[in-house]
Amino acid sequence: MLKSLELKNFKVFADQLFEFDKGSLAIVGPNGSGKTTILEAIEFALFKRITRKDKTIRKVDDLIKHRQRKSKVKLTFIAPVNQREYSVIRNIYHGRTTAELRLEPDHAPIESTPRKVNEEIEKILGMDRHAFSALTYVRQGEIDSLSRSTPSKRRANLYNMMGLGIYNTTTGKTKKLFKALRKELQAIKEARKNLQSIKSLLPSDDEIQAARSTIKRINQDVPDFDVSSIETILEKVRMSVEDIDSELGKPNITDRPDEISHDMKISKQLQRILQTIPDIAEVQLRPHIRQEARTIFKEIFGDKYSDLVIDDDYDVSLFDLKGNKVSLMAASGGEDVCVNFALRVGMNTALQKHSIASPPPGLLILDEPGAGLDSHRRRWLPDAVQGLDSINQVIVVTHMEELKQSVDRVITLIPQGKGRQPLLEISE
Ligand SMILES: Nc1ncnc2c1ncn2[C@@H]1O[C@H](COP(=O)(O)OP(=O)(O)OP(=O)(O)O)[C@@H](O)[C@H]1O
Ligand SMILES: [Mg+2]
Incomplete structure (x- = not known):
């Protein structure tokens, strides 16, 4: 769970503190006001990298606020594996970064090189950055990535989300x-x-x-x-x-x-064992994922579809109210988004309830989940977000005014013109 984020000269933010709490938070504001930047700063603090839909930011200096020389990010969070509070601090200066990980409150740094900090963070998150980001972070424009991929890719992606990718890495080793x-x-x-x-x-x-x-x-x-x-x-x-x-x-x-x-x-024996663990874990988890995803989907789409079925190859089918199978490919873009939302959230909820590999992060970040939905389909979003109460902390970045009513807190970013950091309006 995230506690706070402090930004100094990070992109549009000159000096800003964000405090996070349990429950749901919406970050709203017009285009370019800095919403995605907040999520990027969280990813950067944890993993020293920022991944976008189609590219990774390579030059760290691009993150420094224009006309400034250095930048600092400090993220305080509760680690899933031991429930202790840590702070990670990264400075960017002249194309280089420094890093420090502290056990709070006010303990001396436990790690102070970027590589060691990265390693330790993976340890205390209980998963590597791929698993963490697959599980917690649905990037802008990526909500349909699950349904759009081939079943084998979908399976690999879901394995990652379940934190089972680590077994593949170890098998590789x-x-x-x-x-x-x-x-x-x-x-x-x-x-x-x-x-x-x-x-x-x-x-x-x-x-x-x-x-x-x-x-x-x-x-x-x-x-x-x-x-x-x-x-x-x-x-x-x-x-x-x-x-x-x-x-x-x-x-x-x-x-x-x-x-x-x-x-x-x-x-050889170890390899055989390691190869079977993900399958066993996945088989155990699969019914729960199916059930959670189905429940969420039916809540959203109960008026139009009777069921969402995920088969053993992670092929997803929809059934209409008369029980006829509807191909996912025939579903509209908006429905696609809903299937993905249901799958993602189903996965997260299932893991939360029946964790095997490691404790789930208890965090879900959605960047513009409503993009691409028509006004009718958008209507379910507030309910869906409200229904995410099994996840400790939900952060939704959105343009949608409707979402404001269904979350516990709202941070509104109000742009102040070129080069000036946005004003923050916080409402409960
Ligand atoms: N190094 C930098 N210094 C200052 N501003 C920057 C820097 N890099 C990017 N920006 C600006 O930061 C702004 C914030 O972008 P961000 O992606 O966070 O917006 P957003 O609120 O997510 O917008 P959208 O609603 O379009 O997704 C952009 O206007 C961009 O021009
Ligand atoms: Mg954005």
């Missing part, structure tokens, strides 16, 4: 480890083969002994014959044989292959 081990084993086998082939070219111990006795005899029989150079060569050969034998006897050649084979077996 075990696969990498397995490959590295196999490579090492091959290298050792190769080395052993080389050593053995060299050894086969060298004389055996017995042959060296025999040569020694022969030299001794020659030396006795023909004392004038100088055998010292032959002895030196023989000694060198003997040392080479000894070297090769000792190489072949080293633990790296003798024991390591067994260790590697053992590790390979374990990493």
Whole structure:
């Protein structure tokens, strides 16, 4: 849950504090007044990045308010995994960022490099940024992304939202480890083969002994014959044989292959287990998602449709009041938005109630969920937002006046003209 956001010279905001509370909040204001900027600042504070519908902002300096040199963002939030309060502070200056994570109130920084802060934040959120943003943040113009994608993409997207993407990442890591081990084993086998082939070219111990006795005899029989150079060569050969034998006897050649084979077996097993966890978790969660999404959808569309059914491939179908299946593709843009809204919220509510992978963030951010809806379809939005009470904190960015009545608090941004930060009007 978010507690507060402090912005200094961040885009249109020169110096602004936002305080967040439990319940629902609407952020309203005309185009360009800075609504999306607030959401971007939250994402930036958490993950040091901002993703838009079709691009990621690459130059951090673009976030600094025009004609200013540096910018600061401070976000205070309650971490889902331990319910403790943290602050993350990021400064932007000359194309670089600094970061600091503090345990509140007023504790010393627990992490103070951007990389460490990012890692720690993923830990205390209980999920990586993809999962967090998929689950909590419906970007402007993205509400229909679920229904518009192919079933396999939809499934992957939903897996991410369930926080199960982490298992795929870990499976990927075990696969990498397995490959590295196999490579090492091959290298050792190769080395052993080389050593053995060299050894086969060298004389055996017995042959060296025999040569020694022969030299001794020659030396006795023909004392004038100088055998010292032959002895030196023989000694060198003997040392080479000894070297090769000792190489072949080293633990790296003798024991390591067994260790590697053992590790390979374990990493294969781990891979199998990791691959099944998301499926099991997903199968357990699926009925709840279906039920929640259906309930929400029926509340919104009960006058026109009888049901919303999600099959095992996450293909979504609508049924009309007579029970006939209606293709989602045939649904209007507005209906599409509703299906997506129902799916997203269904997912969030299901996770909230039946969490498996990690505690859900308890936060849902919707940027312009009403965009693309006709006036009739827009009417359900206030009810839908009001119905989100199972989620701790809901932030809706909107132009819609109608939404003001259905939320607990409203922040209105009133533009003050070019280069000046908007005025804030807060109403309960
Ligand atoms: N570095 C910057 N310094 C000052 N202002 C900026 C900077 N970068 C962008 N802006 C301005 O910030 C404003 C806020 O944009 P934002 O996307 O937050 O608006 P919005 O309220 O979400 O609008 P919409 O309703 O169209 O979605 C824009 O007018 C933009 O020109
Ligand atoms: Mg916007």
